[in-house]
Amino acid sequence: MRLLTIIALIWLLAACSTTPTQPTLYERLGEQEGITTIVDNLLYEIGGNDTLLPFFAATNISRFREKLIEQLCQVSDGPCDYTGDSMAQVHAGMDLNDSHFNALVTDLVAAMDEAGVATGAQNDLLARLVPMYDEVMNPDDYINAEPTDTDANRVTR
Numbered sequence: 788m789r790l791l792t793i794i795a796l797i798w799l800l801a802a803c804s805t806t807p808t809q810p811t812l813y814e815r816l817g818e819q820e821g822i823t824t825i826v827d828n829l830l831y832e833i834g835g836n837d838t839l840l841p842f843f844a845a846t847n848i849s850r851f852r853e854k855l856i857e858q859l860c861q862v863s864d865g866p867c868d869y870t871g872d873s874m875a876q877v878h879a880g881m882d883l884n885d886s887h888f889n890a891l892v893t894d895l896v897a898a899m900d901e902a903g904v905a906t907g908a909q910n911d912l913l914a915r916l917v918p919m920y921d922e923v924m925n926p927d928d929y930i931n932a933e934p935t936d937t938d939a940n941r942v943t944r
């Protein structure tokens with residue numbers, strides 16, 4: 788009986804060890820191709836959004852696209868390094884408020900819906916962007932302050 792229990796335990800452990808690992812958020816977003824589609828859909832949404840579009844009037848859109856793809860890839864644990872500017876540098880002087888932030892989140896959700904991203908993965912990506920809220924909305928508090936961990940790998944234009 789004791790031997791049977793041991794065999795059963797070994798079998799159980801072996802079964803556990805072959806259980807597939809959870810996919811990363813990067814994989815759940817569809818990897819590079821999926822993230823590129825999300826960002827392209829977002830650009831399309833911004834193009835039709837009167838609240839957001841004026842902010843992008845002087846923006847180099849191909850750079851914005853490239854840096855946002857890098858950033859979403861990095862925050863979702865993909866094989867990328869974000870090489871854009873810090874969130875404070877980028878959004879300084881824009882005087883953003885919550886209606887701007889909400890408009891961007893709404894467009895990002897629409898972009899992810901359009902790309903077929905599951906709700907769970909959408910929520911997980913939004914949760915990883917939330918920690919950047921303060922730096923985006925209150926850039927002056929971060930400029931000339933001590934560098935933070937999230938400022939690693941940034942270059943200036």
Ligand code: HEM
Pocket residue numbers: 839842843845846847850851854855858870871872873877878883887888889891916917919920923
């Ligand atoms: C958590 C929220 C946000 C994230 C993660 C984010 C991320 C980014 C990134 C990665 C860039 C490109 C950086 C670079 O070129 O080095 C960027 C640029 C930009 N973002 Fe955001 N952003 C956020 C919120 C917002 C909001 C709410 C607005 C409102 C309009 C906004 C407007 C812009 C504009 C206009 C640019 C281009 C700036 C330029 O022309 O140089 N962002 N953002």
